[in-house]
Amino acid sequence: MKKTTSLSLMLSVILLSSALAGCSSKSNNDSTGTVSPSPSATAAQSSAAASTTPDAEPVTIAYWHIYTDGPMKDLTDKLLADFHTQHPNITVEQLGINFFDYWTKLSTSMAGGSGPDLALNDTSTLPTRAKAGAILSVDDYIAKSGLNTGDYFPLLVDKMKVDGKMYGMPNDTDVRVLYYNKKMFTEAGLDPNKPPATWDELEQYADKLTKWNDKKMLDVIGFSPAIGNLHLWTLAWANGGDFWDDQGKPTFNKPENVAALAWEKKIQDKYGVKAMAAFNSQASALGFSPFIAGKAAMVVDVNNLYQDIKTRAPDMDFGVAPIPNNGTPASWSAGFDLELTNNKDDKRAAAAWELMKYMTSPEVQVQIHEVSGSLVSNMKAAQDPKFMADPNWKLIVDQMQVSHFIEYIEAMPSWHGSLDPVEQAVLNSGKDPQQTLDDAQKAAEDALANFGKTQK
Structure with missing residues (x-):
């Protein structure tokens, strides 16, 4: 993905x-x-x-x-x-x-x-x-x-x-927001002027908007955290989590972060690895967002997608909303x-x-x-x-x-990059969210310890 x-x-x-x-x-x-x-x-x-x-x-x-x-x-x-x-x-x-x-x-x-x-x-x-x-x-x-x-x-x-x-x-x-297809909302019996505001609503809307073909492959995906520009850290922030405390110590396996990753897995498991792989292959061949192509009913993406929609699909009936959250409004810039x-x-x-x-x-x-x-x-x-x-x-x-913004940590400046394989392992390979974040926590602690040795 x-x-x-x-x-x-x-x-x-x-x-x-x-x-x-x-x-x-x-x-x-x-x-x-x-x-x-x-x-x-x-x-x-x-x-x-x-x-x-x-x-x-x-x-x-x-x-x-x-x-x-x-x-x-x-x-x-x-x-x-x-x-x-x-x-x-x-x-x-x-x-x-x-x-x-x-x-x-x-x-x-x-x-x-x-x-x-x-x-x-x-x-x-x-x-x-x-x-x-x-x-x-x-x-x-x-x-x-x-x-x-x-x-x-x-x-x-x-x-x-x-x-x-x-x-x-x-x-x-830039800033990340939720884009949603109003025409698809109407066809699914959803209010086109009421986008999902919570994770529960996002999941319920996605279920109603998803369309399968007769080969049990995705024709239209309601919502996937693996499509667009939504990363684990953004979902964790939207759940009241973080990855570093005020003293600059890692909190990768904080309960709120684990819950965010588990929620991602729950959504992704509804589609299955095979169907998602086929969908992603088709989406990659487009050369532009599957949302513009009408293959995704909702997607979290950067504000630049708005300009792309104006250029590629000027007649699309769509809306923009804050990223649905689990108690803490958040976005990523x-x-x-x-x-x-x-x-x-x-x-x-x-x-x-x-x-x-x-x-x-x-x-x-x-x-x-x-x-x-x-x-x-x-x-x-x-x-x-x-x-x-x-x-x-x-x-x-x-x-x-x-x-x-992504926090700058001198001892681990590219820490967020280490979370992508963690996220993919859970979504694609069925790894346990708690264990993968425990491993990421240990790696971050080791990185800080090694950095500390170089400062002496």
Whole structure:
């Protein structure tokens, strides 16, 4: 069984490579594009000082991102051209790199001393780079520019901080919600305006919505936790669970977590391994969500699915709702941010800050949302009245109030990746939820103990 997970697919790769990232010393020559410089400032090993007085002396900076073609690349070209008009002394050399190649190339360049001055990066791995001194704190720039961090989603601002200092600015994020097919609801005798709110309701609705063919294979699946972008940690949060306590100790086999995994198994067992394998094989061949194809009546997925529905199935009658919970409303977010690489060049750092500030401004972020449909970090943009008039979008944005990021644990930064095989073993191989989480707990405790030995 395979879950679509755009941001989470890359996390383990980034975590392994970002630890290699060191400090850069000069601009990358592989970049292409154009923009320009403006202020001057001071950049130290782990923080940068800002200047409020623009410096008219020309400066060239490198900006790396993941937009190689399509509408977002076109928009990026336009935005950088507009930025250059506003800051004629700052020239921006941009480089767009394929999503799956980007993270390795970025961390390798930073380790080799030729990283870009400004880089789009993964928020959940930011502490690794901050602690290594590979990126700069932007506290002084924020203070001297008068930028209000209160304009950004609090969850995202919090994730930009390490040891009380802020490193970079959040760019965009995502959030998981329940999508449901209203036409299928009506056909199954369910109220299309009353989506399931609890796990019990979700199970009951799924039973009514599931359709089997004469070969005892799934024609339409009501709901499966293995389809879309719903992971064990999200269900555990929705059951009042967690995987780390306030002291940073693992709680993998906490009763609430075990109950969440057992509930997943209960739902999955209704379909059987053979039928699910056949369904997943057919779904994978689609190249897009089975929900869009009308093969899944309900699915938990990221907000980007909303944009896909608009593109691929604009006439679909569907609704969006919070993830059904077992007493604790919860969702899961991941995201990208913009970071200043520690290139030990005050002038370039100051110019890169100007671009960072521009790219996260409400005016620019409105344009980014209009083109990509992404949940941008600037609340003024994400909550623009013209977007919030859409009740589906409003609900998506509102879920940021209950959303979680994956906790950053220095001793085990990719801990959540270790839960996927645990989850799959229970759902596909019939393993016992309690035993698998007991084993995961032991592995986490060992990882912390081994890490502790390296710190002595």
